[in-house]
Amino acid sequence: MNYLDCFRALAARRTDEIVITSAGNSSQAWWALTRDSEASFYLDASMSLSSMFASGLALAQPELKVWAFMGDGAFCMNPGMLMVEREMNLPNLVHFLVSNRVYGATSNAALPNFETNDYAAMARAMGLERVFEFRSIEALERDFAQLSAANAPGHTFVVLEVEPFSAAEQKMEQPPFDGPELKFRFGRHIEARTKCTIFGYRL
């Protein structure tokens, strides 16, 4: 499945989900396709922590539906995160593992054991029950409603098997925000959506 086509299909089906992306290609792809700078947080400055960041947010604001994107390069650095996700079992969190079998942000260098890693099996072995795996746009479009069902019991883990970025795609723009700007854009959106106060901290 083409990486951008996959993200295009997801973006077309997104309603009001909050999105957290990871370092590298997922940020580039999501920014290119959505130009969203308020309901998406581009956690570029992190490897392997986008789903934990999303979990903290999903726990804090259970009425929000949160999508976390993460490449398999990041995932391989911290697969034990699934133990934490399983224990938290947040029904408003969908963790998309974008599997291209390479370190996409570093010139598509190959991952260790890339030919045989079975991410869905790893998730099931850690007790996750809502595990999906997609290798084609057709399958993703057909079954999307299942994985995005609101208030489905428990946390959802989705493996998207995609092709690595081409040389031309690697040159796509990174989200052009300094960290604090992104924090305030995103945080103001969360405040408006939930009526919570993030930045108005007073002693």
Place this chain on the structure above:
Amino acid sequence: MHDTSSSNVARDIAQELAGCGVKLVASLPDNWLIDLITTIEEDTRFVHVRVNREESAIGLCSGAYMGALGSAALMGASGFMTVVYAITKINYTYEIPLFLVLTLRGAVGDHHKHHVSNGLYLRAVLEAINMPYLIIESAKDIPAISRCFHHTRIYTRPMAVLLTRDLLAGRAS
């Protein structure tokens, strides 16, 4: 006079955390923190999350901040030494507050030789990344914990409190 038994110290620290709005506590154990972690686990004012590695606690607590949920990350000094990348990347890049509760391993009174490295480098690393910290060494210092938590919100960056062995063992009034 403070009641300094280890369980009462744990109770007082938990009270301090709850009092300043901490709801989520993400932890990885250190022997010195066991009473505190157990106290928090049993306290319904908190959501306690056992994490697989210390970096996961940094991600969780940072995301919780973006949802306006107060949080604290509990870990040993050795665990902290593994999270410099996550903290400098997430909390410094985006200026996201983070409150860390650490053990002051390797200091006077720690009889474990494998913590000599923490004695040598923990505070040096904190200073190298310009992270403010406060050492909590007696029960009468515990109220400073909430002041440090508040400081992270004003300073919009991380801060750590370092708990000593004597404090956590209930030997420091």
